[in-house]
Amino acid sequence: MSSPDTITIPAHLLPTDGRFGAGPSKVRAEQLSALVATGTTYLGTSHRQATVRDKVAEVRDGLNSLFNLPDGYEVLLGNGGTTCFWDAATFHLISQRSQHLTFGEFSSKFATCAKEAPHLGDPRVISSEVGTHPVAVSDDSVDLYAMTHNETSTGVMMPIERPADASGLVAVDATSAAGGLLVNPSQFDCYYFAPQKSFSSDGGLWIAICSPAAIERIETLASSGRWTPAFFDLKIALDNSRLNQTYNTPALATIHLLASQIQWMNYQGGLKFSAGRSARSAEILYTWAEASDFAAPFVANPRERSNVVGTIDLHDDVDAALIAKILRANGVLDTEPYRKLGRNQLRIAMFPSIDPEDVASLCACINYVVGNL
Ligand SMILES: *Cc1c(COP(=O)(O)O)cnc(C)c1O
Numbered sequence: 001m002s003s004p005d006t007i008t009i010p011a012h013l014l015p016t017d018g019r020f021g022a023g024p025s026k027v028r029a030e031q032l033s034a035l036v037a038t039g040t041t042y043l044g045t046s047h048r049q050a051t052v053r054d055k056v057a058e059v060r061d062g063l064n065s066l067f068n069l070p071d072g073y074e075v076l077l078g079n080g081g082t083t084c085f086w087d088a089a090t091f092h093l094i095s096q097r098s099q100h101l102t103f104g105e106f107s108s109k110f111a112t113c114a115k116e117a118p119h120l121g122d123p124r125v126i127s128s129e130v131g132t133h134p135v136a137v138s139d140d141s142v143d144l145y146a147m148t149h150n151e152t153s154t155g156v157m158m159p160i161e162r163p164a165d166a167s168g169l170v171a172v173d174a175t176s177a178a179g180g181l182l183v184n185p186s187q188f189d190c191y192y193f194a195p196q197k198s199f200s201s202d203g204g205l206w207i208a209i210c211s212p213a214a215i216e217r218i219e220t221l222a223s224s225g226r227w228t229p230a231f232f233d234l235k236i237a238l239d240n241s242r243l244n245q246t247y248n249t250p251a252l253a254t255i256h257l258l259a260s261q262i263q264w265m266n267y268q269g270g271l272k273f274s275a276g277r278s279a280r281s282a283e284i285l286y287t288w289a290e291a292s293d294f295a296a297p298f299v300a301n302p303r304e305r306s307n308v309v310g311t312i313d314l315h316d317d318v319d320a321a322l323i324a325k326i327l328r329a330n331g332v333l334d335t336e337p338y339r340k341l342g343r344n345q346l347r348i349a350m351f352p353s354i355d356p357e358d359v360a361s362l363c364a365c366i367n368y369v370v371g372n373l
Pocket of ligand 1: 023080081082083084148152174175194203204
């Protein structure tokens with residue numbers, strides 16, 4: 001019997017690319033080449049000049065096409081990633097009281113931001129067991145419904161739909177979903193994300209697609225006299241975004257990688273193409289897990305199993321941490337589960353950049369490792 005640390009997976013079983021992390025996630029080689037090809041003309045130049053501002057415009061226009069946005073929707077962006085956007089939302093998207101669907105680490109974090117904001121009323125939090133998702137309830141006392149399209153910590157996706165007869169805004173954390181899951185823009189007012197997941201770029205930026213109602217809310221709250229730190233001021237972000245800029249200096253490489261990815265998705269057929277890639281990967285992963293005698297999908301309801309981040313429970317006699325460690329030693333990276341979930345589980349990203357064939361190879365690698373333990 002070989003020592004677990006020395007299991008060498010045969011080369012023909014290995015994926016072409018071993019990056020399966022949920023973020024930062026696989027960056028396609030073509031994105032990197034396109035950035036390198038800019039040579040001395042892009043990196044190291046002013047973000048207030050045309051070269052960079054045109055790239056930002058390309059991102060904003062490209063997202064407009066990708067999501068087929070109705071008239072009046074605008075793409076805002078700023079520095080600080082999704083976590084920063086939650087704080088900004090407590091100042092300039094929530095008027096008084098929000099409703100939060102919480103079903104894992106990320107959805108809970110925004111609820112906590114709202115709870116702790118001294119200028120807001122207590123949020124209404126609707127939770128469900130990890131591995132499931134709750135459903136929004138129409139409530140006239142809330143002015144914003146906070147949803148999460150894909151809960152990255154548990155691998156649960158939920159459909160984005162406005163609660164019936166709701167007058168409040170629908171704000172969706174789509175950090176890991178955007179680009180990898182289908183969505184109908186008429187069902188949201190704010191669809192926000194960061195580029196280090198389906199968009200195969202780096203972290204540190206937030207992007208928010210806003211409906212006319214969300215923009216009106218930003219303008220109303222910004223002129224309401226509510227004290228707001230400039231960094232979290234969405235009116236400042238709106239004004240800068242309209243000029244294809246950010247309030248302070250952005251990471252230019254992040255913007256370039258992001259623009260390349262959006263261009264790739266649009267060129268290949270748009271959201272139907274990119275979401276289709278993730279759906280195909282998910283089909284491969286869950287079909288393998290269901291047929292396996294040592295693995296099973298963690299999410300019980302097949303409709304709630306995420307197409308972009310899969311969570312696979314392993315039998316008690318197969319140590320997931322050891323499997324992930326052996327995979328890592330073979331160059332197959334970041335299959336460890338979300339720390340705080342504390343399950344004997346593998347978590348596998350299936351963002352559009354990840355080749356469905358590589359997901360099939362990963363399944364074969366896991367079979368090989370378990371078979372040789
Ligand atoms: C990754 C992630 C976040 C955090 O994004 P940051 O850009 O690191 O702040 C928030 N929500 C979801 C659903 C995520 O997947």
